[in-house]
Amino acid sequence: MDVTQxxxxxxxxxxxxxxxxxxxxxxxxxxxxxxxxYLVVDEKVALIDTVDAAYTDIFLDSVRRRLGDRPIDYLVVxxxxxxxxxxxxxxxxxxxxxxxxxxxxxxxxxxGYFGNLRTLEVADGQTLxxxxxxxxxxxxxxxxxxxxxxxxxxxxxxxxxxDIFGTFGALDGGITDSQLDFERYRDEMRRYYSNIVxxxxxxxxxxxxxxxxxxFDTVCPAHxxxxxxxxxxxxxxxxxxxxxxxxxxxxxxxxxxxxNNEQAAELLARKLAGLGVxxxxxxxxxxxxxxxxxxxxxxxxxxxxxxxxxNGTLFxxxxxxxxxxxxxxxxxxxxxxxxxxxxxxxxxKQMCAFAEQMGWEMVSEPVEFAHAHTHEKTGSGLQxxxxxxxx
Ligand code: FEO
Numbered sequence: 168m169d170v171t172q173x174x175x176x177x178x179x180x181x182x183x184x185x186x187x188x189x190x191x192x193x194x195x196x197x198x199x200x201x202x203x204x205y206l207v208v209d210e211k212v213a214l215i216d217t218v219d220a221a222y223t224d225i226f227l228d229s230v231r232r233r234l235g236d237r238p239i240d241y242l243v244v245x246x247x248x249x250x251x252x253x254x255x256x257x258x259x260x261x262x263x264x265x266x267x268x269x270x271x272x273x274x275x276x277x278x279g280y281f282g283n284l285r286t287l288e289v290a291d292g293q294t295l296x297x298x299x300x301x302x303x304x305x306x307x308x309x310x311x312x313x314x315x316x317x318x319x320x321x322x323x324x325x326x327x328x329x330d331i332f333g334t335f336g337a338l339d340g341g342i343t344d345s346q347l348d349f350e351r352y353r354d355e356m357r358r359y360y361s362n363i364v365x366x367x368x369x370x371x372x373x374x375x376x377x378x379x380x381x382x383f384d385t386v387c388p389a390h391x392x393x394x395x396x397x398x399x400x401x402x403x404x405x406x407x408x409x410x411x412x413x414x415x416x417x418x419x420x421x422x423x424x425x426x427n428n429e430q431a432a433e434l435l436a437r438k439l440a441g442l443g444v445x446x447x448x449x450x451x452x453x454x455x456x457x458x459x460x461x462x463x464x465x466x467x468x469x470x471x472x473x474x475x476x477x478n479g480t481l482f483x484x485x486x487x488x489x490x491x492x493x494x495x496x497x498x499x500x501x502x503x504x505x506x507x508x509x510x511x512x513x514x515x516k517q518m519c520a521f522a523e524q525m526g527w528e529m530v531s532e533p534v535e536f537a538h539a540h541t542h543e544k545t546g547s548g549l550q551x552x553x554x555x556x557x558x
Contacts, residue, residue, distance in 0.1 A: 170342050171229075173385060173393055174323045176300065178206045180214075180229040182222040183337035190250075190335070194362045194458045198355060199337030202226075202250055203389045205327060206233055207320055210298025211240040213268075215318060215327045216389055217254035226254055227261060238262050241287070241295065243302065244269040246315045246329035247276040251389050256281055268295065270306055272314035294321075305377055307331065309370035311363060319381055326383040331371075332401055334391030335359045343385075343393040352391055356401070358462040359390065360408050365465060365495040371409035408465055411498040416446030416467030417556050420460050421505075422453060422474040422482035427540035431505050432473050434545065438553035452484035457491055464492060464500070469530075469556050471503035472521075474514040481517040489521045502527040503552045505534040505545065512537075530555040 171179040181203035190196055202218035204226065212234065218226045230239075239262040244252060247269075255277075259265060267277060268287045277284055289295070291306040303319045311330045318327040334356035341347040364371065379402070386394040386401070394401050417439055423429035429451065436447050448463045464470055470492075474485035481489075502522045506514040515535045522529050534548035 170340070170346055173205070173343070173387065174325060176208045177320060177323060177325055178208065178233050179342045179387075179393070180204050180206055180226065180233060181338075182218050182225050182229075184219060184222065185337050186221070191363070194335075194358075195456050196335060198335065198351075200335050201338045201390055203387065203391075203393075204251075205387055206230065207297060207300055207302070208234070208237075209300045211296075212237055213241040213243055213295075213297055213302060214239050214258065215243045215387070216245055216251040216329070217242070217258055219250045220253035223254040223257045227257060230258075231261075239265045240297075241265065242267045243304075243318050243327070244273050244277070245318055245327055246312060246389060247273060247280065248312060248330075249280075251329070252280065259284070268304075270304065270314060270316055272308070273316070276314055305381070307370075307374040307378070309367045310374060311367060317378065319383060321382070323385075324383045325385040325387060326378075326381060327387045328378075329389045330364060331378070331388060332386050332394060332405060333359055333388040336391055338392065341392070343395050344397045345395060347392050349392075349397060354462070356391065356404065357408065357465060358458055360405065361461045361465040361495070362458045365408070365461065365497070368409040368411060368496070371405065375406060375409070411465070411500075413466060413468035413500070414446070415469075416448070417444060417469040417471060418448045418450065418460065418463045418467050419471045419473065420450045420452055420455075420464075420485070420488055421472070422485040423451065424475055424477070424482070427507055427536075427538075428473045428475055428505070430540040431507075431534070431536070431545050431549065434542065435471060435505070435549045435553060438550055439557060442553055442557035444553075444557050452488055457488055460488055461491055461495070464497060468499070469501040469503070471505070471552065471556070472518050473505040474518065475506060476508040476512055476514040479511065479513055481514045485514070485518070489518070493521070493525065497525070500525075500527050501530050501556065503530050503533075503556065505536075505549065505552075507536050507538070507540065509538060
């Protein structure tokens with residue numbers, strides 16, 4: 168069985184990256200990532216997106232092995248971010264008569280990244296015949312850049328979606344969801360969404376009706392598995408995340424220089440557990456990468472931030488987390504605060520101001536203490552916080 172054949176005439180020619188440490192120079196990749204590209208082979212041949220520059224040679228080898236002497240007629244650029252477009256010039260070197268297909272925004276970016284190319288500009292809903300197969304293009308701006316679009320291979324009902332429905336995690340052998348262990352990808356899908364696309368929830372919501380109205384039974388994203396058997400649950404998960412829907416659970420994200428705020432975090436977690444809360448995630452923000460914390464904040468409905476005052480302001484790793492949350496405009500979270508100081512309190516004030524900016528509900532009064540942490544100083548305040556969160 169050739170697992171790279173998605174349907175008759177539609178082939179996977181993407182690559183795995185198990186070397187890069189940080190996606191976009193920011194987000195850790197402990198399980199790697201795939202850059203997916205697809206060939207639609209008909210009377211004309213279309214290539215859908217390319218791959219990261221580090222894998223151009225391997226990618227071109229796959230394309231050549233699949234096509235033999237046949238040329239590529241069209242390169243469809245669903246998304247210009249260089250993890251998908253960087254091999255474009257090398258593809259053009261091999262297939263100089265190829266036309267690059269994109270929308271008005273794509274064409275502008277193509278010129279900026281690659282100079283003057285032969286392009287075909289398409290509008291929302293426009294089609295392009297390859298012979299038996301018709302490609303139809305639908306604009307999905309800001310998922311995740313302004314030029315992003317999806318492409319439907321209409322006769323075969325295959326939808327190529329760029330970053331939409333993508334996940335971190337390289338493809339360990341299989342390509343489609345029925346060839347892989349889905350559980351391995353569920354958390355990485357949430358982390359991919361919350362890190363990369365999370366800021367654009369309203370854009371996802373705007374484009375979703377258009378996507379859902381299309382007739383498809385296979386989803387080919389630009390990262391991670393091809394979805395066939397799990398399209399329903401993946402679409403639902405995506406829709407929920409874009410609306411910031413969350414399940415019951417408490418994320419306790421704290422900074423601690425000498426263990427005092429860490430002790431407050433531990434005490435709060437014990438109290439929550441004592442009240443029957445099972446979904447509790449503690450993150451020491453000097454240790455946990457912010458990408459994992461964001462993923463948990465997308466998943467759960469409550470966040471408690473704890474921090475010492477540092478140089479007259481909020482402890483930097485906690486400030487970084489709150490800035491990332493603010494940037495993603497995450498809605499509807501219940502919020503609690505604890506923090507400490509040694510001579511002038513500032514951390515708690517700043518975390519309360521954050522809640523006000525976000526329009527989040529503070530479930531109880533902030534718990535602030537000076538100097539060393541003791542159960543006597545924080546016990547009663549943390550108990551109230553735990554009881555409100557456990558409701
Ligand atoms: Fe996978 Fe927005 O690039």
